[in-house]
Amino acid sequence: MVFLVPLGACSVLGFGGVSVSHQELDGEWSDAAVPGSISEVAWEWTAEGHWGDVEVTPLPRGALVRTARGVVALDGVTGEERWSFTVDDEGVRALTDVSSSGERVHVMYPKEAPDEEVGAADDEEGSVPPVEWRRVVLDGVSGEVVGDFEEPIAPDVEKPGPFNVGVAGDGGVFHLEAGDGLSGAMLSDEDGSELWRTEDLFTCEGSKVHRADRPVVFSDAVVVRAGCGSLDAELIGLDPGDGSVLWHLEGEEAAFLTSERRSVRGAGEVLPVYHDQGSSYQDEQFSERYVFDPVTGGVVGDATGLEEEEHHYLARTLEDGFLVAQRAPSVKAAGYELRRFDGQILATEERAVPTASISSYVLALEDAVVKLESEDPETPVNVAPWGGGDVHRIDLPEPVRAAGYFEARQPEGQFEAVPGAVVLVGLADSQDQGAKVIAFH
Structure with missing residues (x-):
C-alpha cells in the first residue's frame, strides 16, 4: 500500500x-x-x-x-x-x-x-x-x-560536524567551540539563550586539542572525545543540566582510544x-x-x-x-x-x-x-x-x-x-x- x-x-x-x-x-x-x-x-x-x-x-x-x-x-x-x-x-x-x-x-x-x-x-x-x-x-x-x-x-x-552545527538534546542544543582545550555551551532549545558554559574541557597533558568528534548528547549526559596533538585522546562526560564534569578519561585510562578517527556514537x-x-x-x-x-x-x-x-x-x-x-x-x-x-x-x-x-x-x-x-x-x-x-x-x-x-x-x-x-x-x-x-x- x-x-x-x-x-x-x-x-x-x-x-x-x-x-x-x-x-x-x-x-x-x-x-x-x-x-x-x-x-x-x-x-x-x-x-x-x-x-x-x-x-x-x-x-x-x-x-x-x-x-x-x-x-x-x-x-x-x-x-x-x-x-x-x-x-x-x-x-x-x-x-x-x-x-x-x-x-x-x-x-x-x-x-x-x-x-x-x-x-x-x-x-x-x-x-x-x-x-x-x-x-x-x-x-x-x-x-x-x-x-x-x-x-x-x-x-x-x-552534514553536521563537531563545530559547525549544535547537537540536539531533549532540553537544549550543545555547541562545541574550538580552542586549545575546547569549550562547550548548552543553549535553550526554546529561544537559543545560553544556559551554561564550560571552558577548557581537555588538558591533553600540555599539548593542544588536535581534533574532536561530534559530541553525543544523551538524556543524562553529554560526551565529548578529543584527539590531542600528542596523538593521545581523551573522553569526557558532562551533566547536561549544568555542565559539571561527570567523569574524565585521560592518560593510561584512555590508552585504548585512537586520536585519528571518529570513535564515539x-x-x-x-x-x-x-x-x-x-x-x-x-x-x-x-x-x-x-x-x-x-x-x-x-x-x-x-x-x-x-x-x-x-x-x-x-x-x-x-x-x-x-x-x-x-x-x-x-x-x-x-x-x-x-x-x-x-x-x-x-x-x-x-x-x-x-x-x-x-x-x-x-x-x-x-x-x-x-x-x-x-x-x-x-x-x-x-x-x-x-x-x-x-x-x-x-x-x-x-x-x-x-x-x-x-x-x-x-x-x-x-x-x-x-x-x-x-x-x-x-x-x-x-x-x-x-x-x-x-x-x-
Missing part, C-alpha cells in the same frame, strides 16, 4: 524569503512496540520531491523520514503520515537532528535562499562566512513547534567507543569493542577478546549487546549470536543466513535476526529465529536498490527497527524519483 495521506492543520511560515510547510499531528498514533520478529511487507511510503540522502530515525511512536527537504513522521503500524515539517523553496537544503530519545526533532534551514555569488565569496581568511539559519525544534510525538531561533551556520554545510542510552583492534570482517563504523555507561563512564560491554574465538567476528555493536557472526572461511552463510551485556546469549543455527556480508543490513530483534542481502538482485529479507528453526524469507514486491557493501556497508538510517515495524530505505535512481520507505511487520 502507498500512503500519501493529507494531514491536519497546516501552516506555511515565512522567514527571510524562505517558506516551509508545517503540518501537526492528525489522528492518533498506533500503540505498538518494536516488533520481536517480522513475516511480511506491511506498507510502502513514497513522496515525490524528497531528494538527497534519505534516512529513517526511530521516534517514540513511529518513524521519522529525514531528507534534504525536512522531515515526515510516519506511523510504524499503518505507514500513515502523522506530522511533517518541510522546506518549500527549491534549492534550499534542510539539516535535521534528533535527540537520543526521539522526543525532540530539530530542523535547520537558511534564513534566505542561497545566492551563488554570495555563497562562493570567501572572507579575507579564505573561508566561507557563516549566514543566519533558522532552527525549529519540534515535539517528536505531536510535531508541535516548541522552539524557534536563529543560528549562524556556514552556507555550504551538508550513541546507541540508545549507551556509548559504543571504537577500539583500534579487529579483523577484516569488522565494520568499523558500527562494531565498537567497548561500550560505556555515558553517565558514570563505566564499561558495560567489552568484546576485545573476540579475536581469540575461531571463526567468530563482531558484526555489530547494539544498545543491549554485541551481535557476533560465526562463519568458516569460504562459507557464504553465517550464524549469529547476541551476547547481551548482562551475560545472556541468544543464537541462531550455525549457518542460518546466506550472506556475502555479515555486518551490513542486519538487525537483532527480540525473537530473531533480520538480514537484508543487498547484493541479491531481488534484495530478499531473511528472518532467522533465535534458538534455531527454519529461516523465513520475505520477498519484496519489486527489487530495491540499497547501498552496496563497499559503498557504505550499512549507512545509518537505511535499515532500522522502529515502534511498529522494521523499515528499509530504497535508494532512488535519480533525485526526481523521491524517497521510498518499505516497512515489515
Whole structure:
C-alpha cells in the first residue's frame, strides 16, 4: 500500500524569503512496540520531491523520514503520515537532528535562499562566512513547534560536524567551540539563550586539542572525545543540566582510544567507543569493542577478546549487546549470536543466513535476526529465529536498490527497527524519483 495521506492543520511560515510547510499531528498514533520478529511487507511510503540522502530515525511512536527537504513522521503500524515539517523553496537544503530519545526533532534551514555569488565569496581568511539559519525544534510525538531561533551556520554545510552545527538534546542544543582545550555551551532549545558554559574541557597533558568528534548528547549526559596533538585522546562526560564534569578519561585510562578517527556514537542510552583492534570482517563504523555507561563512564560491554574465538567476528555493536557472526572461511552463510551485556546469549543455527556480508543490513530483534542481502538482485529479507528453526524469507514486491557493501556497508538510517515495524530505505535512481520507505511487520 502507498500512503500519501493529507494531514491536519497546516501552516506555511515565512522567514527571510524562505517558506516551509508545517503540518501537526492528525489522528492518533498506533500503540505498538518494536516488533520481536517480522513475516511480511506491511506498507510502502513514497513522496515525490524528497531528494538527497534519505534516512529513517526511530521516534517514540513511529518513524521519522529525514531528507534534504525536512522531515515526515510516519506511523510504524499503518505507514500513515502523522506530522511533517518541510522546506518549500527549491534549492534550499534542510539539516535535521534528533535527540537520543526521539522526543525532540530539530530542523535547520537558511534564513534566505542561497545566492551563488554570495555563497562562493570567501572572507579575507579564505573561508566561507557563516549566514543566519533558522532552527525549529519540534515535539517528536505531536510535531508541535516548541522552539524557534536563529543560528549562524556556514552556507555550504551538508552534514553536521563537531563545530559547525549544535547537537540536539531533549532540553537544549550543545555547541562545541574550538580552542586549545575546547569549550562547550548548552543553549535553550526554546529561544537559543545560553544556559551554561564550560571552558577548557581537555588538558591533553600540555599539548593542544588536535581534533574532536561530534559530541553525543544523551538524556543524562553529554560526551565529548578529543584527539590531542600528542596523538593521545581523551573522553569526557558532562551533566547536561549544568555542565559539571561527570567523569574524565585521560592518560593510561584512555590508552585504548585512537586520536585519528571518529570513535564515539550513541546507541540508545549507551556509548559504543571504537577500539583500534579487529579483523577484516569488522565494520568499523558500527562494531565498537567497548561500550560505556555515558553517565558514570563505566564499561558495560567489552568484546576485545573476540579475536581469540575461531571463526567468530563482531558484526555489530547494539544498545543491549554485541551481535557476533560465526562463519568458516569460504562459507557464504553465517550464524549469529547476541551476547547481551548482562551475560545472556541468544543464537541462531550455525549457518542460518546466506550472506556475502555479515555486518551490513542486519538487525537483532527480540525473537530473531533480520538480514537484508543487498547484493541479491531481488534484495530478499531473511528472518532467522533465535534458538534455531527454519529461516523465513520475505520477498519484496519489486527489487530495491540499497547501498552496496563497499559503498557504505550499512549507512545509518537505511535499515532500522522502529515502534511498529522494521523499515528499509530504497535508494532512488535519480533525485526526481523521491524517497521510498518499505516497512515489515
